[in-house]
Every structure is written in structure tokens, then in C-alpha cells.
Amino acid sequence: MKKLINVDKTFEGMRVDRFLRNRLGQIPQGLIEKNLRNGTIKLNKKKVKSSKKIKYNDKIELYNFTFKNNIKHTKEKFIPSTDIIKENEDLIIENNDNFVVLNKQSGISVQGGTKSKKNIIDIFAKSNLFKHAKPFSVHRLDKDTSGVFIIAKNRETAQLLTSLFRLRKVYKTYLAICNGELILSNKGIIKNQLVRFENKKKIIEIAETKYEILDKNNNATFIELHPITGRKHQLRKQLFNLGNSIIGDKKYNTTRSLKITNKNLMLHSYEIKFKINQKKYTFRAIPPVYFRNMLKVKRLNF
Numbered sequence: 001m002k003k004l005i006n007v008d009k010t011f012e013g014m015r016v017d018r019f020l021r022n023r024l025g026q027i028p029q030g031l032i033e034k035n036l037r038n039g040t041i042k043l044n045k046k047k048v049k050s051s052k053k054i055k056y057n058d059k060i061e062l063y064n065f066t067f068k069n070n071i072k073h074t075k076e077k078f079i080p081s082t083d084i085i086k087e088n089e090d091l092i093i094e095n096n097d098n099f100v101v102l103n104k105q106s107g108i109s110v111q112g113g114t115k116s117k118k119n120i121i122d123i124f125a126k127s128n129l130f131k132h133a134k135p136f137s138v139h140r141l142d143k144d145t146s147g148v149f150i151i152a153k154n155r156e157t158a159q160l161l162t163s164l165f166r167l168r169k170v171y172k173t174y175l176a177i178c179n180g181e182l183i184l185s186n187k188g189i190i191k192n193q194l195v196r197f198e199n200k201k202k203i204i205e206i207a208e209t210k211y212e213i214l215d216k217n218n219n220a221t222f223i224e225l226h227p228i229t230g231r232k233h234q235l236r237k238q239l240f241n242l243g244n245s246i247i248g249d250k251k252y253n254t255t256r257s258l259k260i261t262n263k264n265l266m267l268h269s270y271e272i273k274f275k276i277n278q279k280k281y282t283f284r285a286i287p288p289v290y291f292r293n294m295l296k297v298k299r300l301n302f
Contacts, residue, residue: 002061002062002063002064003061003062004059004060004061004062005023005059005060005061005062006057006058006059007019007054007055007056007057007058007059007060008056009056009155011054011155012054012055012056012155013053013054013055013155013159014053014054014155015050015051015052015053015054016036016043016048016050016051016052016053016054016060017029017032017033017036017050017051019054019060020032020041020060029050032050033050035062036048036049036050039063040062040063040064041060041061041062041063042060042061042063043058043059043060043061044058044059045059045061077112077122078112078117078118078119078122078123079122079126080118080122080123080126084118084123085123085124085126085127088102088105088120088123088124088127089127089129091103091104091105092129093148093283093284093285094283095129097153098152098153098154098157099138099150099151099152099153099157099161100124100129100135100150100151100153101148101149101150101151101272101283102120102148102149102151103146103147103148103149103285103286104120104141104145104146104147104148104149104269104285105146105288106143106144106145106146106264106265106288107143107144107264108120108143109143110137110140110141110143110149111137120135120137120149120151121135121137121151124151130153133153133154134153134154134155135151135152135153136151136152136153136154136155136157136158137151137152138150138151138152138158138161138162138165139161139162139165139170140230140232141269142233142236142265142267144248144249144264144265144267145174145265145267145268145269146267146268146269146285146287146288146291147174147268147269147270147285147287148172148269148270148271148272148283148284148285149269150272150283160276161274164274164276165230168228168230169274169275170272170273170274171226171272171273171274172226172227172269172271172272173224173225173226173269173270173271173272174224174225174226174227174235174267174268174269174270175214175222175223175224175225175267175268175270175287175291176222176223176225176235176239176246176266176267176268177220177221177222177223177246177247177266177291177294177295177298177300178220178221178222178223178239178244178245178246178247178266179220179244179245179246179247179254179255180218180219180220180221180243180244180254181216181217181218181219181220181221181244182213182216182221182223182239182242182244184211184213184242186212186213187210187211187212187213188210188211189208189209189210189211189228190207190208190209190211190238190242191206191207191208191209192206192207192238192241193205193206193207194206194207194231194234194237194238194241196231196232205229205231206229207229207231207234207237207238208227208228208229209225209226209227209228209229209234209235209238210225210226210227210228211223211224211225211226212224214300214301214302215300215301216300217298217299217300219298219299220247220298220300221244221300222295222298222300222301222302223239224270233251233252235267236249236251236252236267237252239252240252240253240254246265246266246267247265247266247294248263248264248265248266249265249267264288264290264291264294266291266294268285268287268288268291269285270284270285270287271283271284271285287302
């Protein structure tokens with residue numbers, strides 16, 4: 001039995017393995033690579049590697065590949081209500097032909113997962129703003145982090161913005177309120193090694209962040225952060241390692257002996273800058289009310 005899949009323009013430039021998962025479900029990576037190696041899956045009648053980029057009108061053939069029996073349980077899509085769609089549309093800072101920028105709320109994931117169904121991508125997929133387009137996530141923003149977030153409206157813009165983020169051509173500014181007085185000079189660079197695990201494999205990565213202390217006292221520190229590298233949970237981990245975790249951080253918390261009464265993470269994506277075809281873009285998001293209230297409680301000046 002042979003199944004033929006034609007590649008439409010939406011998926012041009014995507015890796016063949018990602019395309020297959022997009023079309024067929026969450027197939028294990030090892031299974032895709034095995035079938036590409038043995039020729040059960042071919043691109044334009046040729047064997048290719050999983051990293052091969054596909055093009056418009058390419059033809060992918062699956063020979064005797066019973067993918068339905070191999071698909072892992074596919075995550076349920078979140079179906080947003082009209083009120084939820086409107087609530088998130090009201091947070092939009094910029095809307096043009098190629099992308100949307102919004103002031104993302106804390107407590108909502110960018111994409112759905114096993115622990116979190118409600119997510120930005122599924123919400124905007126049902127928005128009239130994307131009636132003739134597909135929302136693409138081009139960068140990360142933690143579920144509990146608020147602030148500037150970009151959604152591309154087409155694959156070309158998604159690829160361009162993803163490349164700008166990867167090449168560090170997008171300049172991000174975060175605001176954070178930390179526990180205790182941060183004992184550092186007023187400006188500088190935080191550079192250290194961060195540890196993460198992939199399954200049981202330990203991975204050590206260098207992380208760099210420019211910072212400026214905006215205000216501080218014995219009780220708390222208000223800090224501006226400009227990540228140079230883009231490690232997972234970079235800002236939260238670095239401040240935790242310094243002994244001054246971000247207020248409200250339940251995972252990287254230097255005050256574990258104290259009960260965390262604040263439910264919000266005091267980390268906000270304040271500004272994003274980038275350039276496309278010599279045109280400069282700058283987007284800012286006002287910190288949420290709970291963030292500004294915390295500054296008052298901690299007697300810190302914005």
C-alpha cells in the first residue's frame with residue numbers, strides 16, 4: 001500500500017520529519033528516521049535524511065507504512081470560547097499582514113502540552129484575525145511570564161523571525177522583581193554555567209545576560225535584563241543561582257523555607273526590537289497591575 005502526500009505552499013522550507021509529524025500525528029522521531037533510512041518513506045522517490053527541507057509541490061511517498069498503529073496519543077486541542085478569544089485579542093499591541101504582537105498574560109502557555117491545554121496558538125487559530133492564515137510561534141515565553149509575544153501569520157515570516165531570534169538579531173528587555181538585595185554593581189553582565197538534563201544526559205551551557213539594577217533595598221531588587229544567549233529558563237535560573245530568585249517563582253526559589261503567597265511570577269517581557277528590510281520595529285508591553293502593585297509593596301521605583 002502506498003500513500004502519497006503533496007506539499008502545499010504553507011509548509012515550504014520545513015524539515016521532512018516535522019512535516020510528517022504535522023500531517024500524521026506525534027510519530028516517534030526514531031520511527032521516522034528508520035523509515036527514511038530503509039526507503040519506506042521517500043521524498044520525490046528518493047531516500048533523504050530527516051533534516052531535508054521540503055519544497056512546494058514536493059511529493060512524499062509512504063510505502064506500507066502503517067503510521068496509525070505507531071502514533072502516540074495526540075494531545076487534545078484547546079477549543080477557546082468567544083470570550084477567551086476576545087480577551088486575548090484585546091491584548092494586541094500590533095496587527096499587520098505578517099505578524100501579531102500582544103501583551104501576553106501570565107498563566108497561559110504559548111502552545112498546548114500535557115500539563116496545559118489552554119494556549120495562545122489554539123486561541124488565535126480560532127480568531128478572525130487568522131481566518132485566512134495559520135498562527136506560528138516564533139519564540140519562547142514561559143507560561144508564567146507576561147509581556148511582548150510575537151505570532152507570525154505565514155510560514156515565510158515565521159522562518160524569518162525564527163532566524164532573527166536564533167542569530168540574536170532580536171533584542172529583548174525583561175523586567176523582574178527579585179527576593180532580597182542583589183549584591184552586584186549597578187550595570188554589568190551575568191555570565192555562568194547552567195545545567196539541564198535531556199533524559200539522563202547532563203548538559204552544561206554558558207549563559208550570558210546584560211543587566212541594570214533599576215532600584216533596590218534590603219527587601220527586594222527591581223532589575224532590567226537583556227539576555228544575550230537564549231537558554232531555557234535562563235533569567236530565572238541565573239537569578240536563582242545568585243541567591244535572589246524572582247518573586248513568585250515556584251520552581252527556582254531561594255526562599256523555600258517561606259511560604260510563597262504570591263501566585264504571580266514577577267518576570268515581564270517589556271520590550272522587543274528587531275529590523276526587517278532596514279525597517280526598525282520596537283514593541284513595548286506595559287507591566288500588569290500585579291507587577292506594578294508589587295513594586296509599591298516592596299517600595300521600589302519604576
